Amino acid sequence: MGLEIERKFLVQGLAWREIAEPGVAYAQGYLTREVGRSVRVRVAGDQGFLTIKSATIGISRQEYEYWIPVDEAWELLKNLCYQPLIEKTRYRIPQSPLVWEVDEFGGDNAGLVLAEVELSHSDQELILPDWIGQEVSQDHRYFNSYLNQHPYQQWES
Amino acid sequence: MGLEIERKFLVQGLAWREIAEPGVAYAQGYLTREVGRSVRVRVAGDQGFLTIKSATIGISRQEYEYWIPVDEAWELLKNLCYQPLIEKTRYRIPQSPLVWEVDEFGGDNAGLVLAEVELSHSDQELILPDWIGQEVSQDHRYFNSYLNQHPYQQWES
Numbered sequence: 001m002g003l004e005i006e007r008k009f010l011v012q013g014l015a016w017r018e019i020a021e022p023g024v025a026y027a028q029g030y031l032t033r034e035v036g037r038s039v040r041v042r043v044a045g046d047q048g049f050l051t052i053k054s055a056t057i058g059i060s061r062q063e064y065e066y067w068i069p070v071d072e073a074w075e076l077l078k079n080l081c082y083q084p085l086i087e088k089t090r091y092r093i094p095q096s097p098l099v100w101e102v103d104e105f106g107g108d109n110a111g112l113v114l115a116e117v118e119l120s121h122s123d124q125e126l127i128l129p130d131w132i133g134q135e136v137s138q139d140h141r142y143f144n145s146y147l148n149q150h151p152y153q154q155w156e157s
Numbered sequence: 158m159g160l161e162i163e164r165k166f167l168v169q170g171l172a173w174r175e176i177a178e179p180g181v182a183y184a185q186g187y188l189t190r191e192v193g194r195s196v197r198v199r200v201a202g203d204q205g206f207l208t209i210k211s212a213t214i215g216i217s218r219q220e221y222e223y224w225i226p227v228d229e230a231w232e233l234l235k236n237l238c239y240q241p242l243i244e245k246t247r248y249r250i251p252q253s254p255l256v257w258e259v260d261e262f263g264g265d266n267a268g269l270v271l272a273e274v275e276l277s278h279s280d281q282e283l284i285l286p287d288w289i290g291q292e293v294s295q296d297h298r299y300f301n302s303y304l305n306q307h308p309y310q311q312w313e314s
Contacts, residue, residue, distance in 0.1 A: 034189055052207075064232075079219070
């Protein structure tokens, strides 16, 4: 079990692209829409994962992640997960001692760009780069499980 | 992915005990109660498993099973699965070329004894031992996921 402590922000501008490592294509879906836990199937590049998370309390939650064969991950995504799937490209931006992860969404969530950073404790100090915008850590609309049911392109502006 | 083809029966009498291998203690729970798929956590002896099954069509369904660390399986069972958990002792009874599995339930399902056999195709011939009773393959009340919500001891006789 890992305790995941994560802060999440909107991204502004394009400056982040110049310092990002090459992106990796992600596809992910959910096997449950119940409150209190999520069961996620993810393909990241050529790797498959099954991830169970508890409900979020503040900015932390329990997370259990298991590697699974990528062909089985695709079968689960296509045949057993709720549709549509979440598609995004993830870019890593190391900023010692942390690593920012920028997710540029595609498909029904195109136009949305989010940055996440994982912390080792919940009050860890964080230097925010210029391209970081509004914090949305506790805004449930930016949870991937919410986006799966309410794609960004359908949000009212 | 495996396609699971299984027939399930009530067990009558105690003759099966004499030919059974030593039993293994099982504890299992579910991370979802949604229709169309199940996500099961199981501890079998000292092994942990995460199993995803599709809806049952007739006597077959898709099954994906992954080994997970047993301490994490216990954490998932206790903290994230619906309660109460299913407790049972599973006994193997080889009967070439098949293997019967007899589940003797405990806890809230004490009194229930079921036998299952996995087939390689759905119309495979099956010789039924004397201790096999009524077939319940398609009776949803005997699904473990149903027993989790409606324990056997609460059934009206």
